[in-house]
Amino acid sequence: MEFAExxxxxxNIIRWGSELGFVALGFTSAEAVEGLAQVLQxxxxxxxxxxxxxxxxxxxxDPKAGWQECQTxxxxxxxxPYTSSPxxxxxxxxxxxxxxxYHRVLQQxxxxxxxxxxxxxxxxTLRFQVDTGPLIERAFAIRAGLxxxxxxxxxxxxxxxxxxxLALLLLDQEIPPDRSxxxxxxxxQRCVEACPAHILGKEPFAAKHCVSYLTQxxxxxxxxxxxxxxxxxxxxxxxxxxxxxxxxxxxVEDADLCLSSFRRGVDxxxxxNLSKGAFRQRFQATxxxxxxxxxLQRNAFLAxxxxxxxxxxxxxxxxNKDKSVPPIITPYL
Numbered sequence: 331m332e333f334a335e336x337x338x339x340x341x342n343i344i345r346w347g348s349e350l351g352f353v354a355l356g357f358t359s360a361e362a363v364e365g366l367a368q369v370l371q372x373x374x375x376x377x378x379x380x381x382x383x384x385x386x387x388x389x390x391x392d393p394k395a396g397w398q399e400c401q402t403x404x405x406x407x408x409x410x411p412y413t414s415s416p417x418x419x420x421x422x423x424x425x426x427x428x429x430x431x432y433h434r435v436l437q438q439x440x441x442x443x444x445x446x447x448x449x450x451x452x453x454x455t456l457r458f459q460v461d462t463g464p465l466i467e468r469a470f471a472i473r474a475g476l477x478x479x480x481x482x483x484x485x486x487x488x489x490x491x492x493x494x495x496l497a498l499l500l501l502d503q504e505i506p507p508d509r510s511x512x513x514x515x516x517x518x519q520r521c522v523e524a525c526p527a528h529i530l531g532k533e534p535f536a537a538k539h540c541v542s543y544l545t546q547x548x549x550x551x552x553x554x555x556x557x558x559x560x561x562x563x564x565x566x567x568x569x570x571x572x573x574x575x576x577x578x579x580x581x582v583e584d585a586d587l588c589l590s591s592f593r594r595g596v597d598x599x600x601x602x603n604l605s606k607g608a609f610r611q612r613f614q615a616t617x618x619x620x621x622x623x624x625x626l627q628r629n630a631f632l633a634x635x636x637x638x639x640x641x642x643x644x645x646x647x648x649x650n651k652d653k654s655v656p657p658i659i660t661p662y663l
Contacts, residue, residue: 331503339452340505346446347406350439353494354407354487356474356508360400360500362392363469373534380537382546389464393500396464397457402501405471407487407494408436412583416595421633424542424565425493427618428592432495434615436460440497457500467496475508481530482521482569483537488514491576514575521569526558530569541566545629546621550661561633563596563626564618599641601630624658631659 331339340357347355370387373379384390393400410425410432426432440458447456459465468485472478477487484492488511522531527544529536537543542565544555551559570576596612604612609623618626634642646663649655655663 333506336503336505339447339503342450343404343443343447343505347443350442351408352406352439353409353490354405354476356405356471356476357505358403358405358470358474358507359504360393360403362388362394363466363473366391366466366469369534373537376534378534378536378538380543380547382543383537384464386464390466391469393465397500397502399455399502400457400500401504402507403465403470403474404499404501404505405467405474405476406440406497406499407471407476407485407490408432408439408497410493410495411592413592413594415584416593419598419637419639420595421561421563421598421601421630423563423594423596423616423618424567425594426495427564427616428594430615431617431619433460433462433617436495436497440499443499454502456502458497459500460497461495463498465498467498470498471496473507473510475511478511478513478515480513480515480521480573480575481519482525482573483530483535484570484573486514486573486575488575491579492570492573493576493579518574520572520574524568524572526560526566526568541568546625548621548625548658551632556632556662557636559629559632560636561598563598563601563629563633564621596630598630598634598639599645602627602634602645624656627656628658628662632662635662 344355367387370390388395393403411429413425413428416422437460440460444456444458461467468479471485477485480486485494485496486492487494519531526541527539529539541558541562544551544559545562545564545566571580604623604627606623613619613623613626
């Protein structure tokens with residue numbers, strides 16, 4: 331492919347992506363991400379990685395390890411929905427788990443982009459992944475110039491912030507790459523100070539201790555981890571909410587004009603008493619549904635206890651009488 335043709339495709343893919351709602355899109359080569367293998371290995375050796383992370387490091391940092399023909403990686407960022415604030419006595423769901431599952435939304439949107447590319451004469455092959463693929467999206471997004479990873483481990487997009495979902499589109503043709511962005515966190519320590527787990531600003535990053543991970547883990551949590559959850563039912567946005575680069579986004583979300591139907595707040599007792607039908611209706615189509623209703627019930631139980639809600643004890647007395655305490659909650663009695 332000649333340079334002029336490469337640039338035609340690059341210009342138009344950016345335009346088509348923007349028209350579909352992507353807030354940032356950048357190109358990088360299919361070379362392995364330099365220097366990341368040792369970081370991942372160290373984190374694994376120290377037991378700080380989560381079980382959700384792939385064990386094959388090469389597959390996570392090298393596009394060619396999974397697809398030898400890959401020549402270009404396109405990193406894409408899609409906006410998370412604006413949400414309404416939870417009430418003081420409610421549990422909290424992270425923005426990435428509110429509304430329709432972002433994996434599904436992104437897959438549908440990327441499929442539209444792929445269809446547009448093919449309908450305009452692309453003769454090569456394309457592949458993509460949305461979060462669940464082996465490649466580390468943030469690493470390629472940095473190299474593709476979308477932004478930088480802050481101390482809170484989130485990709486921060488200049489003039490936009492970090493409330494986005496990431497995806498990668500792989501091409502078997504070479505397209506000129508973009509330049510990586512410079513870190514703009516400076517001396518700011520807001521996320522480090524706000525982190526409930528006190529793990530930010532330290533290397534290697536202890537992902538296994540992150541509150542977002544703990545809300546999804548089916549392992550038995552320690553007393554300290556239980557307290558650390560606070561009222562988080564799924565995920566945690568604390569480090570992003572204090573970030574200066576997200577304040578404009580949050581102002582829009584909080585404005586009276588932003589009357590979002592997407593609610594981050596959930597009734598703790600209702601969540602604790604979830605039936606299978608209620609779980610399917612309320613959570614199954616969201617990103618909070620993939621771990622099942624048990625972890626949500628456990629987190630609601632711990633949240634009620636953390637805030638010393640009187641409903642916690644009455645619920646426990648009733649369930650103890652008929653011996654109907656969910657097994658996932660039993661270790662915390």
